[in-house]
Amino acid sequence: MTHRLGIIGYPIEHSISPVFQQAALDHLGIDATYEKWEVTSEEVGDFVTRLRAPDAWGINITLPHKQAVVPLLDEVDEWATTAGAVNTIVNHHGRLIGHNTDGPGFLESLLVETGYDPKGTRALILGAGGAARGIMLALIRGGVDSLVIANRTLERADTLSKLSIENGVNCESVPISGDPLTEAALSADLIVNCTSVGMSHGPDEYGSPLSADQIPATAIVNDVVYNPLETPLIREAQTAEATTLGGLHMLVYQGALSFQMWTGQDPPVAVMLEAATKEMASRGA
Numbered sequence: 019m020t021h022r023l024g025i026i027g028y029p030i031e032h033s034i035s036p037v038f039q040q041a042a043l044d045h046l047g048i049d050a051t052y053e054k055w056e057v058t059s060e061e062v063g064d065f066v067t068r069l070r071a072p073d074a075w076g077i078n079i080t081l082p083h084k085q086a087v088v089p090l091l092d093e094v095d096e097w098a099t100t101a102g103a104v105n106t107i108v109n110h111h112g113r114l115i116g117h118n119t120d121g122p123g124f125l126e127s128l129l130v131e132t133g134y135d136p137k138g139t140r141a142l143i144l145g146a147g148g149a150a151r152g153i154m155l156a157l158i159r160g161g162v163d164s165l166v167i168a169n170r171t172l173e174r175a176d177t178l179s180k181l182s183i184e185n186g187v188n189c190e191s192v193p194i195s196g197d198p199l200t201e202a203a204l205s206a207d208l209i210v211n212c213t214s215v216g217m218s219h220g221p222d223e224y225g226s227p228l229s230a231d232q233i234p235a236t237a238i239v240n241d242v243v244y245n246p247l248e249t250p251l252i253r254e255a256q257t258a259e260a261t262t263l264g265g266l267h268m269l270v271y272q273g274a275l276s277f278q279m280w281t282g283q284d285p286p287v288a289v290m291l292e293a294a295t296k297e298m299a300s301r302g303a
């Protein structure tokens with residue numbers, strides 16, 4: 019039986035998950051297809067019910083359905099419960115289990131690609147939206163010592179900062195410009211951009227939240243934006259001679275963890291990364 023996998027979202031056209039997931043399935047000779055399905059909020063319930071069929075191994079979920087699927091599942095794991103969002107559903111003999119591989123994928127990509135372990139480190143998170151929240155919780159679980167959240171809308175940074183403190187990690191919130199930001203950046207071991215600044219066709223396509231003189235050479239700079247592959251922030255960090263990691267790695271590593279859950283096989287991460295990079299390049303990223 020050919021098994022079915024895929025990703026749902028609205029819109030979904032932009033997703034490159036089918037490209038790198040199918041490359042991994044084909045590389046290992048697994049008889050399964052990975053598709054993308056545009057599913058509206060009204061259609062999510064029926065769609066998820068159909069995942070209990072024997073040929074369905076599961077799906078990835080992207081915006082805007084990551085929270086909406088939670089009550090439709092039989093079980094939700096600890097990461098997904100903490101995040102309040104599910105990005106992976108596994109059909110386990112008709113029972114639907116929800117997982118969230120975004121946080122673990124983020125941590126794994128940093129560990130494998132740069133050797134970064136959050137334990138005892140200082141991290142600066144730029145942004146306070148959905149990606150920032152998930153990444154903050156992952157860093158807290160990873161044992162980060164202290165955090166600074168910088169955001170344009172300070173109230174949103176304050177909300178994340180409170181959540182961090184409730185979870186036992188010292189956290190400050192600062193505006194995304196000015197001296198407090200520079201101070202936080204210059205003393206950070208890890209800087210993660212979770213704003214849409216620098217994203218192609220985004221609100222500030224050519225902008226960078228930090229300039230080279232605000233980035234220490236000892237820092238690791240991870241931009242979760244992956245279109246373009248080399249963002250303005252990554253270029254500033256290269257000028258500062260910092261270690262850099264682009265957002266495609268987080269995307270592929272979260273997908274690789276989902277792959278492992280569905281197939282029970284070690285994901286061929288290098289194959290997935292190569293397929294994802296080629297696809298982005300073919301889209302002019």
Ligand SMILES: NC(=O)c1ccc[n+]([C@@H]2O[C@H](COP(=O)([O-])OP(=O)(O)OC[C@H]3O[C@@H](n4cnc5c(N)ncnc54)[C@H](OP(=O)(O)O)[C@@H]3O)[C@@H](O)[C@H]2O)c1
Pocket residue numbers: 144145146147148149150169170171174194212213214215217221222242243244265266268269270
């Ligand atoms: N690599 C991956 O796997 C991965 C995963 C998830 C997301 N992402 C990327 O991460 C980025 C953020 O996603 P999200 O889901 O967190 O979005 P979101 O919830 O909409 O948050 C957007 C963030 O960007 C800030 N922002 C937007 N325009 C800005 C501007 N002109 N100047 C300064 N700050 C600005 C917002 O600040 P305010 O609060 O002030 O509006 C907010 O902090 C997107 O580019 C997305 O593609 C990548």
